[in-house]
Amino acid sequence: xxxxxxxxxxxxxxxxxxxxNPPAGRNGGDLVVETxxxxxxxTVFGLPGQHALGMFDALRRSSLRYVGxxxxxxxxxxxxxxxxxxxxxxxxxxxTGPGALxxxxxxxxxxxxxxxxxxxxxxxxxxxxxxxxxxxxxxxxDQQASVRDIVKSxxxxxxxxxxxxxxxxxxxxxxTAPHGPVWVExxxxxxLAGTTLPVVSAMDATPRELYPRPELTIxxxxxLSGAERPVIIAGGGVVRSDASGKLRALAEKIDAPVVxxxxxxxxxxxxxxxxxxxxxxxxxTTDFLEDADVLLVVGSGLGELSSNYHTFRPRGxxxxxxxxxxxxxxxxxxxxxxxxxxxALADLLEAVERREDADAAERVRTVLEKVxxxxxxxxxxxxxxxxxxxREALPDAAPSFWDMTILAYxxxxxxxxxxxxxxxxAQGAGGLGYGFPAAIGAAAADPTRPVLAVSxxxxxxxxxxxxxxxxxxxxxxxxxxxxxxxxxILREYMTGAFGESTGTELARPDFVALAESFGVPAVRTSPxxxxxxxxxxxxxxxxxxxxxxxxxxxxxxxxx
Numbered sequence: 001x002x003x004x005x006x007x008x009x010x011x012x013x014x015x016x017x018x019x020x021n022p023p024a025g026r027n028g029g030d031l032v033v034e035t036x037x038x039x040x041x042x043t044v045f046g047l048p049g050q051h052a053l054g055m056f057d058a059l060r061r062s063s064l065r066y067v068g069x070x071x072x073x074x075x076x077x078x079x080x081x082x083x084x085x086x087x088x089x090x091x092x093x094x095x096t097g098p099g100a101l102x103x104x105x106x107x108x109x110x111x112x113x114x115x116x117x118x119x120x121x122x123x124x125x126x127x128x129x130x131x132x133x134x135x136x137x138x139x140x141x142d143q144q145a146s147v148r149d150i151v152k153s154x155x156x157x158x159x160x161x162x163x164x165x166x167x168x169x170x171x172x173x174x175x176t177a178p179h180g181p182v183w184v185e186x187x188x189x190x191x192l193a194g195t196t197l198p199v200v201s202a203m204d205a206t207p208r209e210l211y212p213r214p215e216l217t218i219x220x221x222x223x224l225s226g227a228e229r230p231v232i233i234a235g236g237g238v239v240r241s242d243a244s245g246k247l248r249a250l251a252e253k254i255d256a257p258v259v260x261x262x263x264x265x266x267x268x269x270x271x272x273x274x275x276x277x278x279x280x281x282x283x284x285t286t287d288f289l290e291d292a293d294v295l296l297v298v299g300s301g302l303g304e305l306s307s308n309y310h311t312f313r314p315r316g317x318x319x320x321x322x323x324x325x326x327x328x329x330x331x332x333x334x335x336x337x338x339x340x341x342x343x344a345l346a347d348l349l350e351a352v353e354r355r356e357d358a359d360a361a362e363r364v365r366t367v368l369e370k371v372x373x374x375x376x377x378x379x380x381x382x383x384x385x386x387x388x389x390x391r392e393a394l395p396d397a398a399p400s401f402w403d404m405t406i407l408a409y410x411x412x413x414x415x416x417x418x419x420x421x422x423x424x425x426a427q428g429a430g431g432l433g434y435g436f437p438a439a440i441g442a443a444a445a446d447p448t449r450p451v452l453a454v455s456x457x458x459x460x461x462x463x464x465x466x467x468x469x470x471x472x473x474x475x476x477x478x479x480x481x482x483x484x485x486x487x488x489i490l491r492e493y494m495t496g497a498f499g500e501s502t503g504t505e506l507a508r509p510d511f512v513a514l515a516e517s518f519g520v521p522a523v524r525t526s527p528x529x530x531x532x533x534x535x536x537x538x539x540x541x542x543x544x545x546x547x548x549x550x551x552x553x554x555x556x557x558x559x560x
Contacts, residue, residue: 019198026061026199028191029054031163032120033062034200038164039171041091043444045079047072049095051122051138054191056093067444067473069437070465072099076106076117077426077434077463078441080181083115084424085399085445087242089174094121096188097138100146105431107150110181112428113263114240114323116174117181119151120167125189126158143185152180158187160195168205175207177323177340179240210323212339212347220296220319220335221351227294229316230256230355231276235306236263236428237299237323243342244268244420247298250349255357256296257364259285261306262427264299266417273361277368279413281308283558284370288363292316297334299341301327305412305427309559321345375414375555383410383552385527390454390480391416393534398450399424399442403435405456406488406552413555433462436479440466443475450538451477457508458487467518470543478537478544481511484551492554515545522547 032055043065048056059066069075079090094100100121110117124136131141144154153173155166170182238247244267251258251274258268259276279285286308293316300306318334321344328336387410396418402408402425417423426434439453460481486505494501515522522545525533537544
């Protein structure tokens with residue numbers, strides 16, 4: 001069989017000479033960074049370790065910008081946020097064993113939130129692979145087994161010539177819908193060994209597009225066109241696929257109210273007449289969704305938080321658009337459409353017939369009024385005041401990153417994100433310590449706008465070390481720490497369930513003095529001065545900390 005090579009670019013004499021005479025002093029680590037550059041990476045996150053030093057040495061011979069954090073899990077959270085904000089692959093460089101394992105909670109969050117993180121881990125020397133017990137430093141019987149259940153795909157390298165192809169395959173996997181974390185591992189000796197391979201040129205790793213099947217689009221359009229009470233639930237897939245414009249156009253074409261999940265914050269305008277906002281942990285919203293005769297679910301698996309803790313029981317037909325095939329009909333029978341949200345919404349928008357419902361906006365107002373009355377009956381003025389102050393201080397285009405803390409749980413339901421892809425939290429996997437290191441990743445992605453991180457005092461202690469990172473790179477981010485002396489939500493859960501709490505009360509530092517010891521300006525604020533203090537901090541260059549001593553409470557749940 002012959003191949004026609006005429007359409008391939010021809011090398012100039014100088015390019016050919018460069019290929020045939022690569023620079024001296026390169027190793028396997030250079031192939032890693034050259035491949036990342038060839039794929040279009042500009043920034044990498046990570047933490048050096050003994051087995052990974054070949055990669056880190058090669059960084060200084062590259063144009064890649066390195067952002068080094070103090071804990072691998074925090075580096076993973078930073079890469080996660082970089083991937084969410086940019087939609088691009090975020091490389092994460094890790095060492096073997098403890099370094100690799102310390103990143104797992106962050107990779108679980110990236111998987112749950114569909115963030116394209118490319119973890120490249122070193123391994124013990126090739127001679128030690130295969131499960132034998134050789135006693136190498138950092139040795140695991142099977143390092144891949146620790147990550148295989150978390151990441152989308154695992155890519156193993158055993159020789160230098162495999163490095164570019166393995167990384168390119170992982171890159172493609174990370175960006176194929178649904179986005180997600182992927183894993184490449186390379187033995188120490190392969191990273192350190194000198195190489196005479198040519199310098200890696202531009203690489204092609206184009207993700208596969210995920211289109212809806214046309215017969216499913218026709219069936220869904222028929223259901224929506226003939227519906228009397230259609231409603232849309234918009235999840236994180238709408239944000240990830242940059243489909244908020246198409247979502248709005250479809251909702252307006254069929255006069256369908258829209259509720260956004262906590263992962264889909266900002267996917268639909270908060271003040272739109274058809275916006276049910278995000279009050280998913282509310283029985284009034286749940287009742288409204290159950291009453292829909294056709295429910296279109298886009299980019300959500302209708303998991304625990306999106307279904308009011310699985311109390312949601314739809315009575316009408318459900319159409320579910322989801323890029324993760326495993327989530328199709330995983331909780332409710334549906335017309336399941338395996339597709340990227342943007343592609344499916346675009347096709348639906350063309351296929352659906354316009355329908356008008358003069359009562360839709362009024363039904364939305366009725367639900368929101370019922371929610372307002374329910375919340376206002378619970379004496380939660382402080383909580384609403386604090387959340388309003390954050391909204392007042394935060395510029396519309398500034399991204400915010402929320403840890404697992406009571407103020408964040410309020411924000412899931414009650415915060416107006418105003419723009420798509422600006423409000424992010426760790427609600428996918430639900431781990432502590434996300435907010436501040438994630439804000440570092442977002443600030444590295446776009447240092448021209450301020451970034452807000454929100455943590456409780458318990459979650460803040462997970463990432464105090466990253467104050468040094470924020471200062472070292474002079475990143476424009478403000479960290480709001482709500483200090484209530486413990487794990488506030490767990491205190492509330494345990495007191496409600498058992499009458500008293502155990503293990504939830506925490507000794508903690510003087511956060512203002514601690515931040516200042518890192519060279520980061522800090523201020524102690526009050527609910528009354530929060531908006532002004534937070535606004536001032538966000539407007540100042542570089543990192544800052546605002547500490548709010550406050551005991552916040554959650555609104556009463558409706559699922560119990």
